Amino acid sequence: MDVVLRHWSAFTDGMTTTLELTALSFAGALLIGIVVAAMRVSPVPVLRGVGTVYVESFQNTPLLVLLVLFVFGLPEVGVIFPLFTTAVIAIALYEAAYIAEAVRSGINTVPVGQAEAARAIGLGFGQSLRLVILPQALRAVVQPIGNILIALTMNTSLAAAVGVVDLTAAANRVNLLEAQPIPVFVGAGLGYMAVCALVGLLTNLIERKVAIVR
Amino acid sequence: MNSVPRSSVASAFMVEAQAINKSFGRTKVLTDVTLNVGAGEVVVLIGPSGAGKSTFCRCLNRLENVDSGRVLLDGEELPAEGRGLARLRAEVGMVFQQFNLFAHKTVLQNVALGPVRVKRLPARQAEEEALALLDRVGIADKAGHYPAQLSGGQQQRAAIARALAMRPKVMLFDEPTSALDPEMVNEVLDVMVDLARDGMTMVVVTHEMGFARRAADRVVFMADGRIVESADPESFFTAPQTERARDFLSKVLSH
Numbered sequence: 484m485d486v487v488l489r490h491w492s493a494f495t496d497g498m499t500t501t502l503e504l505t506a507l508s509f510a511g512a513l514l515i516g517i518v519v520a521a522m523r524v525s526p527v528p529v530l531r532g533v534g535t536v537y538v539e540s541f542q543n544t545p546l547l548v549l550l551v552l553f554v555f556g557l558p559e560v561g562v563i564f565p566l567f568t569t570a571v572i573a574i575a576l577y578e579a580a581y582i583a584e585a586v587r588s589g590i591n592t593v594p595v596g597q598a599e600a601a602r603a604i605g606l607g608f609g610q611s612l613r614l615v616i617l618p619q620a621l622r623a624v625v626q627p628i629g630n631i632l633i634a635l636t637m638n639t640s641l642a643a644a645v646g647v648v649d650l651t652a653a654a655n656r657v658n659l660l661e662a663q664p665i666p667v668f669v670g671a672g673l674g675y676m677a678v679c680a681l682v683g684l685l686t687n688l689i690e691r692k693v694a695i696v697r
Numbered sequence: 698m699n700s701v702p703r704s705s706v707a708s709a710f711m712v713e714a715q716a717i718n719k720s721f722g723r724t725k726v727l728t729d730v731t732l733n734v735g736a737g738e739v740v741v742l743i744g745p746s747g748a749g750k751s752t753f754c755r756c757l758n759r760l761e762n763v764d765s766g767r768v769l770l771d772g773e774e775l776p777a778e779g780r781g782l783a784r785l786r787a788e789v790g791m792v793f794q795q796f797n798l799f800a801h802k803t804v805l806q807n808v809a810l811g812p813v814r815v816k817r818l819p820a821r822q823a824e825e826e827a828l829a830l831l832d833r834v835g836i837a838d839k840a841g842h843y844p845a846q847l848s849g850g851q852q853q854r855a856a857i858a859r860a861l862a863m864r865p866k867v868m869l870f871d872e873p874t875s876a877l878d879p880e881m882v883n884e885v886l887d888v889m890v891d892l893a894r895d896g897m898t899m900v901v902v903t904h905e906m907g908f909a910r911r912a913a914d915r916v917v918f919m920a921d922g923r924i925v926e927s928a929d930p931e932s933f934f935t936a937p938q939t940e941r942a943r944d945f946l947s948k949v950l951s952h
């Protein structure tokens with residue numbers, strides 16, 4: 484394993500980038516996912532349609548294809564972001580489709596009667612969603628969203644393919660120099676495992692913390 | 698004529714349902730239902746299962762869309778959707794069979810939510826008023842509890858307090874005691890009787906004939922989506938005019 488120690492800073496730099504990529508794209512995915520889920524349950528047919536099309540298109544496109552399209556396609560049409568930002572956007576948009584579906588399943592666990600009671604006291608659709616439905620829906624889907632975050636963490640490694648120097652890319656570079664794929668990629672793998680284990684722990688903690696008294 | 702102030706043209710009725718028609722798919726559930734409820738009047742709606750009582754009740758605050766007909770609250774027509782509807786709904790309190798308290802909020806938060814978010818009252822004031830209402834329905838000591846920690850009767854009283862917190866012009870009750878264990882029915886009915894005595898305008902769907910006798914100004918009997926009979930409780934229970942009503946009463950009063 485001393486090959487890992489010899490290139491330690493390359494690995495930690497890669498890890499930092501992976502963590503940034505994960506955190507930023509997850510934050511974006513969560514935000515977009517909740518909005519898309521809200522669209523899918525809205526009383527406005529057009530919004531529902533847009534939400535459905537969004538989920539269907541992003542869920543059914545491989546992330547690698549999205550990354551390639553965004554990184555090499557956007558500059559073609561004159562939209563130029565830094566590479567890292569582009570990768571964050573592509574991953575966020577992709578994972579948002581999964582978050583949206585998880586949140587929607589959470590919304591479906593909230594009894595319809597509570598939505599009616601919310602409307603009956605004069606709350607509008609947006610208020611009902613924000614104050615009554617979503618707080619309960621999100622509590623119900625902490626675990627599935629944790630799983631999506633774990634998958635997202637792994638998926639960030641695809642950004643290496645379009646040139647982002649994350650943990651996977653760093654491992655790749657070290658391996659080109661040292662030609663010791665087993666220790667190098669086991670090292671990188673342990674890094675991903677550590678992150679995901681932490682996510683799993685946090686998920687359980689949050690789930691218990693926000694549980695609704697039933 | 699065109700500049701008459703609204704108050705002087707406002708109707709004498711608090712709630713007016715005019716020729717409501719409603720179908721679910723091909724099933725006609727309400728046929729030309731017209732009902733006027735005066736200010737302070739307590740109307741009890743009874744009738745066999747499937748008569749359309751719940752549907753009619755839900756049409757009164759437009760939780761259910763109507764196919765045709767109008768609903769007026771204190772002379773003002775409820776629009777089909779949008780902010781105008783939300784504003785008028787806030788003035789119609791509704792109590793459901795299943796309580797429908799917000800599970801993630803304490804009883805106090807349940808009651809204060811509407812006043813803060815809809816009426817924009819300061820949180821402090823809303824909470825003080827909420828506590829006073831909880832006291833009035835007898836569960837002030839449960840203010841900090843979550844709905845699941847309350848008995849059915851307490852939950853329903855909390856739900857009544859939540860509706861009252863909006864200072865509604867009328868209260869709608871859809872079988873408020875049907876989901877309760879028998880020993881809890883009276884604590885809820887007592888709150889409702891007090892409300893009636895205090896002059897609240899009420900429309901109550903219930904199978905509790907005792908409540909109808911005690912508190913109703915008028916009993917309205919529905920069957921097959923129509924109002925079949927409407928009379929004061931005394932005449933209705935002692936001398937029902939229609940075969941349908943006699944038949945219904947013999948069934949509910951005999952056990």
Ligand SMILES: Nc1ncnc2c1ncn2[C@@H]1O[C@H](COP(=O)(O)OP(=O)(O)OP(=O)(O)O)[C@@H](O)[C@H]1O
Pocket residue numbers: 721724726744745746747748749750751752753
């Ligand atoms: N959402 C719905 N979709 C389809 N049909 C419905 C719906 N709600 C009610 N109905 C039908 O409308 C009719 C009237 O129902 P409603 O619930 O208003 O009756 P009710 O008088 O309240 O009966 P109960 O005493 O059993 O509560 C019934 O035949 C019922 O099956």
Ligand SMILES: [Mg+2]
Pocket residue numbers: 750751752872
């Ligand atoms: Mg009913």
